[in-house]
Amino acid sequence: MSQATSQELLExxxxxxxxxxxxxxxxxxxxWHRLKSNRxxxxxxHITAALVYLQxxxxxxxxxxxxxxxxxLDRSISAPPCPTHGHKH
Incomplete structure (x- = not known):
């Protein structure tokens, strides 16, 4: 990381x-389809969203x-179905 970039982040x-x-x-x-099951x-x-909410x-x-x-992470939940599949328009 360049010094300018580091300084920008510090600010x-x-x-x-x-x-x-x-x-x-x-x-x-x-x-979404490619990463829906990528734990x-x-x-x-979710962790990064939690950081925003915490701040x-x-x-x-x-x-x-x-x-x-x-x-x-503990595999107690899985990917939900695709939000665009199974809906009647």
Missing amino acids: KSTLELAQMLADKCAIAPND KAQANQ TSQTEEALAHLQQAVGW
């Missing part, structure tokens, strides 16, 4: 850094996302 708030990380770890809609990707998405003092939402992350 960001914890919330800004958490949001950047959450944005980076979010599963994009066009990647690491799913847990990453904004939304502890119940943070806890819910942490519980989802644990579920992915």
